[in-house]
Amino acid sequence: MDKRTKLIITAKRLFSEHGFYGTATARIAREAGVSNGILFHYFPTKDLLIKAMFFDVKDRLFDYSVGQVYKGATLKESIYTLWLAAVEFNLENANDFEFIRQFETSPFYRTETELEHRYVQLCLELIDKGIEEGQFKQIPAMLIFKSISAQVETTVRFLKMNNMVLDDVEFTHRLFEMAWDSLAK
Amino acid sequence: MDKRTKLIITAKRLFSEHGFYGTATARIAREAGVSNGILFHYFPTKDLLIKAMFFDVKDRLFDYSVGQVYKGATLKESIYTLWLAAVEFNLENANDFEFIRQFETSPFYRTETELEHRYVQLCLELIDKGIEEGQFKQIPAMLIFKSISAQVETTVRFLKMNNMVLDDVEFTHRLFEMAWDSLAK
DNA sequence: ATTAAAACTGACTAATCAGTCAATGGTATA
DNA sequence: TATACCATTGACTGATTAGTCAGTTTTAAT
Numbered sequence: 001m002d003k004r005t006k007l008i009i010t011a012k013r014l015f016s017e018h019g020f021y022g023t024a025t026a027r028i029a030r031e032a033g034v035s036n037g038i039l040f041h042y043f044p045t046k047d048l049l050i051k052a053m054f055f056d057v058k059d060r061l062f063d064y065s066v067g068q069v070y071k072g073a074t075l076k077e078s079i080y081t082l083w084l085a086a087v088e089f090n091l092e093n094a095n096d097f098e099f100i101r102q103f104e105t106s107p108f109y110r111t112e113t114e115l116e117h118r119y120v121q122l123c124l125e126l127i128d129k130g131i132e133e134g135q136f137k138q139i140p141a142m143l144i145f146k147s148i149s150a151q152v153e154t155t156v157r158f159l160k161m162n163n164m165v166l167d168d169v170e171f172t173h174r175l176f177e178m179a180w181d182s183l184a185k
Numbered sequence: 186m187d188k189r190t191k192l193i194i195t196a197k198r199l200f201s202e203h204g205f206y207g208t209a210t211a212r213i214a215r216e217a218g219v220s221n222g223i224l225f226h227y228f229p230t231k232d233l234l235i236k237a238m239f240f241d242v243k244d245r246l247f248d249y250s251v252g253q254v255y256k257g258a259t260l261k262e263s264i265y266t267l268w269l270a271a272v273e274f275n276l277e278n279a280n281d282f283e284f285i286r287q288f289e290t291s292p293f294y295r296t297e298t299e300l301e302h303r304y305v306q307l308c309l310e311l312i313d314k315g316i317e318e319g320q321f322k323q324i325p326a327m328l329i330f331k332s333i334s335a336q337v338e339t340t341v342r343f344l345k346m347n348n349m350v351l352d353d354v355e356f357t358h359r360l361f362e363m364a365w366d367s368l369a370k
Numbered sequence: 371a372t373t374a375a376a377a378c379t380g381a382c383t384a385a386t387c388a389g390t391c392a393a394t395g396g397t398a399t400a
Numbered sequence: 401t402a403t404a405c406c407a408t409t410g411a412c413t414g415a416t417t418a419g420t421c422a423g424t425t426t427t428a429a430t
Binding site: 188219220221223 | 378381
């Protein structure tokens, strides 16, 4: 594994445990088993490290989930696939989940940054289509997206809090149906 | 206004703008117009300041909202009253909203801390009653509470993002109905 | 008026941290 | 072999910060 990746993985673990400012760059480098200087070679500032990590997580979520959506699926099926993939991904990558949660409520976060990413763009396109076709209620696509995202987060947090795994697909599926019903026409 | 209150208000503003660790205690004291030392007289450590602020916000939310629930109201009416009060409170107290958002995703936060508070306790009792009476779906009360809270947050964020105020009670009411429908039997 | 306790001040410090830099090692190309 | 260019190191620094403390002022009780 190259040092850049090592740094990102270690930083994610430490950030999710101790927060952005609770984690010194020197510590990230030490626990990643690389020198202090190399961190600033790859990420000129701590802020840029954090921003790079955000895109790293979204990229991996995109790769993990979008491939699972099969062609010819209905809209509901597609969104369920993305939903389930997101829940799985967040359960299996606890540090990514915690990192994103902290990032999105931190002063680093801007809506514009998020909109740049293809994962968000894809979701919004899908939802837009759903609104046009009259499958969703007539409310802004962004609100539907945020609402679904919030329910995914709630689901993941709940499953974690109760030490559940994804054997409980049925439970997770029920939660999806609830969220869907509230947004569908 | 006493200095303790001044400190809490100033800290909340600075924290919501620059984050917990982006804000120096010395700066809080300076902008509150008090000495550096007095901050540590009231709050021996920065961590305790942050924790005290959490309880301050929850207390004020409790005082603001619970009084509005009138006796003899149905369960749905009661919960709608609390919902609307929470949305109003968060819109009118932007710094409190941002502070809580950051706090709940920070390493300071623990579920146990939250459960100690009477606001959360009251909400859970109400939901428990609703489950017993068969008005809610058969899922854990905590999940219903977290789900509603997440929807309140989403609502507030959306209204703020679009510079809406609570003239749009109808819109907010629609969002409540959506959330309610997904949780009610 | 006296006393004691509490509120308050602000200069100070020990520790920490983000970022620098001069030097070294490795690798590829000509 | 010589040259050039990254990757890498780790000791170092200037700036910042949470928390201290010795002393002063205010408040309240007897």
